[in-house]
Amino acid sequence: MYDYxxxxxxxxxxxxxxxxxxxxxxxxxxxxxxxxxxxxxTECVEGINIxxxxxxxFRTSDKKIWDYVNRxxxxxxxxxxxxxxxxxxxxxxxxxxxxxxxxWGISSPKxxxxxxxxxxxEIQGEPxxxxxxxxxLVGRDVYEKLIKGYSEKQWGRPCQELPASILRRIxxxxxxxxxxxxxxxxxxxxxxxxxxxxxxxxxxxxxLNVDYNVDRDKYRTMARQIIYTGTVDSYFEYCFGPLExxxxxxxxxxxxxxxxxxxxxxxxxxxxxxxxxxxEHKHFEFGTQPKTVVTREYPLEWSLGIDPYYPIxxxxxxxxxxxxxxxxxxxxxxxFGGRLGEYKYYDMQDTIISALACTKxxx
Numbered sequence: 001m002y003d004y005x006x007x008x009x010x011x012x013x014x015x016x017x018x019x020x021x022x023x024x025x026x027x028x029x030x031x032x033x034x035x036x037x038x039x040x041x042t043e044c045v046e047g048i049n050i051x052x053x054x055x056x057x058f059r060t061s062d063k064k065i066w067d068y069v070n071r072x073x074x075x076x077x078x079x080x081x082x083x084x085x086x087x088x089x090x091x092x093x094x095x096x097x098x099x100x101x102x103x104w105g106i107s108s109p110k111x112x113x114x115x116x117x118x119x120x121x122e123i124q125g126e127p128x129x130x131x132x133x134x135x136x137l138v139g140r141d142v143y144e145k146l147i148k149g150y151s152e153k154q155w156g157r158p159c160q161e162l163p164a165s166i167l168r169r170i171x172x173x174x175x176x177x178x179x180x181x182x183x184x185x186x187x188x189x190x191x192x193x194x195x196x197x198x199x200x201x202x203x204x205x206x207x208l209n210v211d212y213n214v215d216r217d218k219y220r221t222m223a224r225q226i227i228y229t230g231t232v233d234s235y236f237e238y239c240f241g242p243l244e245x246x247x248x249x250x251x252x253x254x255x256x257x258x259x260x261x262x263x264x265x266x267x268x269x270x271x272x273x274x275x276x277x278x279x280e281h282k283h284f285e286f287g288t289q290p291k292t293v294v295t296r297e298y299p300l301e302w303s304l305g306i307d308p309y310y311p312i313x314x315x316x317x318x319x320x321x322x323x324x325x326x327x328x329x330x331x332x333x334x335x336f337g338g339r340l341g342e343y344k345y346y347d348m349q350d351t352i353i354s355a356l357a358c359t360k361x362x363x
Contacts, residue, residue, distance in 0.1 A: 002028045005223035006204070007212045010038020011348060012229050012338035014200035015355035018072075023363050027204045030212045030219055032230070035194075036201060039309075040348065042192035046254055046291045048282045049192035054248060054297060054309075055265055055279050056193060059183040060349040066185040068352065073196040075187030078284055081178040082265040082277075086145045092178045093267065094171035095138055095146070103141055109174035115139060133164035138172055149271040154299050155246060155312075163314065188284045213237075225362065229338035231308060232324045235331075240323045243343055245308035247300040251275075255292050274298055311343050335362060 004020055006013040009031035017027045035041055039053040057080045060066050069075070084091040084099075092098035100112035119139030127133035130151055134143040151159055151166070171180065189196045212219060213234055220226065228235060233243045264283035268275060275296040282292050302308055311317070321343045328336045337358055339346045346354065 002026045002205075002223040003225070004028070005030065005219060005226045006229075007226060008038065008229035008338065008340075009033070009036035009197075009201070009206070009208075010229055010338060011040055011197065011351045012038075012341075012355045012358075013227055014197050015352050016227055016337070016359055017204050018200045019356065019359035020363060021203045025363070028219075028223060029201065029204050029206045030210050031206065031208050032211045034209050036206065036208075037194045037197040040193040040197060042194045044192070045293050047289045048287055048291075048293050049285060050252065050281050050293055050295070051193075051279060051284070052250075053307075054250070054295075055277075055284075056348065057181075057186065057188065057284075058348050059181045059186040061183045061185070062349065062353070063185070065349050065352055068356075069189075069196070072199040073189035073191070076190050076285060077186075078188045078264075078286075079186055080180040080265065081263070082180060082267055083261075083263045084146050084267045084269050086149075086269045089145070091146060093146075094173065094178075094180050095142060096171075096173040096178065097176045098178060099142070099146075100174075103145070112174060115141075127164040129160050129164055130162035130166050131159040133167045134159070134170075137167065137170060146269045148269075150267060150269040150276055153271065153274065153276050156299060156301055190285065224333070226334045227358070227362075228334055228336050229341045231340045232321070232328055232336055232343060235334075235336075236324055236327055239327075240320050242304060243321055243324070244312040244314075244317050245302040246310040246312060247302040247306045248309050249298040249300045250295050251298070252293060252295040255294060257292060258288070258290055260292050260294050308340060311339070311345055313343075313345070317343075 003025035004027045006017055006027055006029045009029050013029065020027055040056050041052045042049045043052055058069065082093045084093050091102055097109060097112060101107055104115055106112055116139040119141065120136050123132050123136045127136050134147045148159055151162060155162055212230065260280050261278060264280055265277055267277045275298045277297050279295045280292055282289060335358060336342060337354060338351060
């Protein structure tokens with residue numbers, strides 16, 4: 001009998017596994033997909049590490065977390081500086097003086113602040129939705145060109161129907177700084193995330209292409225405790241109804257040119273085209289290969305059977321999740337963790353922090 005049965009082979013269970021194995025415990029991993037790594041999975045195409053499930057850029061302000069991941073991979077010095085494309089116009093992201101200079105033909109922070117302050121005045125009181133929140137932060141011009149179309153594509157709803165909370169922490173700077181994140185530690189693991197995940201899981205036994213919830217009776221008796229990182233509602237057979245997500249569809253192609261767009265991430269902020277961004281993977285690792293690989297990312301309305309990506313944490317879903325969380329606390333021998341198990345949008349650093357906290361409680 002194993003000490004732990006880990007349901008799901010993503011980052012949460014990879015970290016838990018490493019801590020458990022280092023403590024002398026045994027682990028069996030059961031994974032629905034045909035590979036490990038979860039949404040961090042990378043695969044090599046034309047010598048380029050492809051982020052199979054969307055761009056993953058590691059960043060943290062916690063030196064302990066940075067030191068932890070550097071035990072399992074060498075990280076490069078990639079800095080996320082995405083570009084926004086709007087009807088043939090190119091803008092820097094996040095919103096900074098480069099953005100405002102291009103938008104309004106100005107050069108000083110005071111000019112930008114004055115324009116934004118003037119445009120903010122149309123919003124009276126506390127912002128009630130995403131549109132009002134965006135205008136109160138950066139004014140109507142930036143909202144119309146760089147936020148509205150992207151957000152409506154991403155969430156499949158008009159901005160007037162989306163919660164203001166989606167944009168509460170959007171970066172706005174009055175300096176010429178294109179670094180999207182403020183975190184001092186940033187980068188991409190050299191050789192891809194899969195190599196890092198493999199080191200974290202080294203020493204585990206694996207069963208791939210198996211849905212634990214379908215074969216639960218077979219596997220649940222094979223370990224003393226279960227760490228479950230699948231969707232919490234599927235574990236309880238959707239007894240309160242399914243929790244809602246937004247999903248994604250990816251179109252990837254190899255191009256016989258060395259450089260397609262000159263940047264790793266380009267956001268398309270108008271309602272057209274239908275995709276929200278193009279990822280050119282080689283730029284994550286400063287590649288010089290003769291070919292390039294690009295992925296177009298399309299938001300997708302989620303339904304059962306489609307991979308879930310972004311929890312829709314509105315009031316209705318949070319109330320439903322609270323009922324599932326109550327059941328989860330009472331489930332003997334099972335710990336629910338990760339983005340799907342806890343119905344939270346986690347960055348990679350958040351996942352690692354949560355997994356390490358879990359190991360302190362359980363090991």
